[in-house]
Amino acid sequence: MTSKEESFRALVAGHQEMVINTCYRFVFNREDAEDLAQDVFIEVFRSLEQFREEAKLSTWIYRIAVTKSLDHLRRQKRKKRFSSLKRIIGIDDPIAEIADSNGDNPAEALVGNEQAVILQDALNTLPDSQKTAFLLSKQEGFSNQEIADILKTSVSAVESLVHRAKKNLHDKLYAYYAMQ
Amino acid sequence: MFFTCLSSQVMKQELMMKRHNNNIEEQVAKTMMLLDEIQPIKVDHHFRVRLMQRIEREFGQRSEYSRAGLRNRFDFRLAFMALLIMVNLGYALLSVQHNNLGKTSGISEMIDNLSDDYPSQEFAYYDQTSAYPAETVTTESKTP
Numbered sequence: 001m002t003s004k005e006e007s008f009r010a011l012v013a014g015h016q017e018m019v020i021n022t023c024y025r026f027v028f029n030r031e032d033a034e035d036l037a038q039d040v041f042i043e044v045f046r047s048l049e050q051f052r053e054e055a056k057l058s059t060w061i062y063r064i065a066v067t068k069s070l071d072h073l074r075r076q077k078r079k080k081r082f083s084s085l086k087r088i089i090g091i092d093d094p095i096a097e098i099a100d101s102n103g104d105n106p107a108e109a110l111v112g113n114e115q116a117v118i119l120q121d122a123l124n125t126l127p128d129s130q131k132t133a134f135l136l137s138k139q140e141g142f143s144n145q146e147i148a149d150i151l152k153t154s155v156s157a158v159e160s161l162v163h164r165a166k167k168n169l170h171d172k173l174y175a176y177y178a179m180q
Numbered sequence: 181m182f183f184t185c186l187s188s189q190v191m192k193q194e195l196m197m198k199r200h201n202n203n204i205e206e207q208v209a210k211t212m213m214l215l216d217e218i219q220p221i222k223v224d225h226h227f228r229v230r231l232m233q234r235i236e237r238e239f240g241q242r243s244e245y246s247r248a249g250l251r252n253r254f255d256f257r258l259a260f261m262a263l264l265i266m267v268n269l270g271y272a273l274l275s276v277q278h279n280n281l282g283k284t285s286g287i288s289e290m291i292d293n294l295s296d297d298y299p300s301q302e303f304a305y306y307d308q309t310s311a312y313p314a315e316t317v318t319t320e321s322k323t324p
Contacts, residue, residue, distance in 0.1 A: 012228055021220045038231050115211045138215045172209040
């Protein structure tokens, strides 16, 4: 085993839990979170030599995790739009069915939970910066300073983002339940 | 009587609205609470094994690809060089051939010209004399 691989193993061991849980906050699904975390570490392995120590290594890794998670959500959104378009046209989408059936996993606390779906939908309507700041603030282990470093902004900006995200989320959920 | 009835109805409606709003607020709060209730997930012990396998697969393949790419590039360069050499050789051969053709055509042209310039019978004499050089010299020397 090369020294690069050894140090990489140590790096994974040190950060895997935080990375998986960060991704899980965004996607609400364990399997997707693990897949995303794998992508994150692959990216880290690929560009570790290009890492300039302007930020902490952990901050850099979590930034990659956030970017990958947001990309995943965007892809999901596109897929949803496409499958609903297919449904309108009248073409069955077997992939969407498989994805839906995978969602009913009783081992997961959030998946299959109607409220979780509503919450995720509402979260997905928020701007990326608000969503990221809010979700990271809800996760244990991230201080406002760290969130600011990940988002490359100031602590006060993070506080403002979190505040606005809370308000927006409340309004969206309120509007949703009022319509029911 | 009418006013008391109306006001009680309005109050009832307000109460219902308030209750409805409270209900919505409760649902909103409950939904938002989900984020606080999310328990951190434990990492599967196969996670790192799978990750290292994937890295081995992807980056091992990539280095093989890059090696193959280098080989291909090298082969391409060799082929290109061979092609250049062949083109040069071909050009050289053609130009040599062209020069030779020019020379041979020049000689044959000269011969033709000569035969055109001296077509008369007198020169047959020279032809004959060329066969007997001693005689020719004597006749020529006698002429003047």
